[in-house]
Amino acid sequence: MSHIPQERLPCLFRPGHSQNELKHEGQQPKFKSINEKLDVRRGRVSRRWILAVVFVLAVVFLVLVFHPAFRGIRVMEVTDGDTIVLKDGEEVRYIGIDTPERDDPFFREATQANKEMLKGGRIRLEYDRDRRDRYGRLLAYVWVDTLLLNAELIKKGLASVYLFSPNLKYRDRFIAVQREARQKEKGIWSIPVEAEAYYVASRRSGRFVFHRPECGSAKKIKRENLMRFETRDEALDSGYSPCRNCKP
Numbered sequence: 001m002s003h004i005p006q007e008r009l010p011c012l013f014r015p016g017h018s019q020n021e022l023k024h025e026g027q028q029p030k031f032k033s034i035n036e037k038l039d040v041r042r043g044r045v046s047r048r049w050i051l052a053v054v055f056v057l058a059v060v061f062l063v064l065v066f067h068p069a070f071r072g073i074r075v076m077e078v079t080d081g082d083t084i085v086l087k088d089g090e091e092v093r094y095i096g097i098d099t100p101e102r103d104d105p106f107f108r109e110a111t112q113a114n115k116e117m118l119k120g121g122r123i124r125l126e127y128d129r130d131r132r133d134r135y136g137r138l139l140a141y142v143w144v145d146t147l148l149l150n151a152e153l154i155k156k157g158l159a160s161v162y163l164f165s166p167n168l169k170y171r172d173r174f175i176a177v178q179r180e181a182r183q184k185e186k187g188i189w190s191i192p193v194e195a196e197a198y199y200v201a202s203r204r205s206g207r208f209v210f211h212r213p214e215c216g217s218a219k220k221i222k223r224e225n226l227m228r229f230e231t232r233d234e235a236l237d238s239g240y241s242p243c244r245n246c247k248p
C-alpha cells in the first residue's frame, strides 16, 4: 500500500483519523456512517415491533383461555334433548325445560335438534341457585355463543317449560318463548290433547306441575294448597308444566 498516495486512499484507511474527524471529511464515509446508524435503528425498531406483536398475541391468548365468554367446555355425548355428557364425564341436565322421553313423540327430533346446535362441541354453562339435581347431574343453562339452547329448544316446540323453585332465572323468557311456539303449533304443541273442564295444581310443591282433576297426584294435594286453572293455556302461561302421568 505504501506506493499509493495517502490522499487517494479512502479516509477509513488513512492513518490517524478518528471517527469524529471522518464525519467532517469526504461524503462517502459520512453516508456510510448514517447507513450504519439507520441499520442499527431499523434493528431496534423491528425488535420493538416483534415485542409488541408478541405482547398483543399473549394478551389475546390469555383472554381466549381465561375469559368466561371464550372458555369453552367440550361436549362428549348428547344423551337426549335436555341431557348431555361433558368430556370430563359430568352429566348436564338443561334446567328449566323438559324434552320428550324416549317413547314420546318428538323424542328423536328434540335429540337431533340438540345435537345439531351442539355441533361446534364447545359450550358455556350458566347456573341457577341449585347447582345439581338429586341424581348428581349439573343443572345448567347451556350456551353456544349467544344462543341459549334451553330457550331454543322451547322455541322449536321440542321442549316444554319445566320450572322448580328456586331456579327461576329465565322463567318469564321461557314462558314467553313457549307461548309463541304454542301459537305456531310447533312440535309437541301440534299434538292434539283432550281438554278438561278445569285443571289443578299445588301451590306448595315448588314444582309447578298441573294435572287433570282425576289424576292420582292431583288427589294427594292438600285442600288448602289446591289451586285451579280454568284452561290448559292459563296453566301453561303461568309457567306450570303438564304432569307426566296424566298428560293434561
Ligand SMILES: [Zn+2]
Residues within 6 Å of the ligand: 210, 211, 212, 215, 216, 217, 218, 243, 244, 245, 246, 247
Ligand atoms: Zn297428573
